[in-house]
Amino acid sequence: MENNKGILLESGTNELEIVEFGIGKNHFGINVIKVREIINPVPVTIVPNSHPHVEGIIELRGEVLPVVDVAKAIGFPDSETPEKDKFIVTEFNQQKIVFHVHSVSQIHRISWQQIEKPSQMYKGAESQIIGVIKLNGQMIFLLDFEKIVVEINPESGINMERVQKLGKRERSNKHLVVAEDSPLLRKLLHDTLEEAGYHYIEFFENGNEAYQYLENMVNKGSNIEQEVQLVITDIEMPQMDGHHLTKKIKENNHLSKLPVIIFSSLITDDLRHKGQMVGANAQVSKPEIEELVRLIDQHAL
Structure with missing residues (x-):
């Protein structure tokens, strides 16, 4: 699934499109704007002494990209069905990063008004959740991918x-x-x-x-x-x-x-x-x- 730049929304409508993905039984979202493409997992080369959330590196169309295990980054167990896992190839903060997730379901078009700020009561100080979306009877957490990356590489x-x-x-x-x-x-x-x-x-x-x-x-x-x-x-x-x-x-x-x-x-x-x-x-x-x-x-x- 490659991100078609033509689907990007008109500016200033206060809407966004999110890619819904799964980690364990939970549902998460990432802004489509950050997503370059979604691919099936490919073999990862382990890098010695890398951060525990970094699985390693892959080569994709001539570029060497780091692979981040999202489950590890948010404190969740490994995938129970690795055959369904996906790699989300992203670009933001002037860098390209691959995020390893357990499943990818669909794209939703929503308003920012539908996204609630998470409560300190359940979010905790170190949470990577920046918003909660109630959609079709489910809770979708919008993840702070920038924070995940900075925790791995403070220099970024x-x-x-x-x-x-x-x-x-x-x-x-x-x-x-x-x-x-x-x-x-x-x-x-x-x-x-x-x-x-x-x-x-x-x-x-x-x-x-x-x-x-x-x-x-x-x-x-x-x-x-x-x-x-x-x-x-x-x-x-x-x-x-x-x-x-x-x-x-x-x-x-x-x-x-x-x-x-x-x-x-x-x-x-x-x-x-x-x-x-x-x-x-x-x-x-x-x-x-x-x-x-x-x-x-x-x-x-």
């Missing part, structure tokens, strides 16, 4: 040293609004942007909360350009994604002058046009934090 995450290489920074009085659903990334962004001189930052867990904050300012009669100088948004977020947030800002006469930078693992040559269509002023791929800082410097009102 946001790195403070990259900002420090920009040299000594002056303290900025610019006010930023950031929409990012991952608590880990919110903390990393807070620390790295402070290092870059940006101390006035309002963080929100999704696009809906960020937009309500901006809209409330407008309703109070605030001069938005004095209150906020820039918006930074992820793409994948429960309730409202970053493309829809950008579109709503740019279509609102009181907010349209606000610069919006999309900072996401989904910024690729194939997908950059989606951000352009909704009016993003700039787009940068995670984890390129130093490039994000340069764009903030450039675009903040």
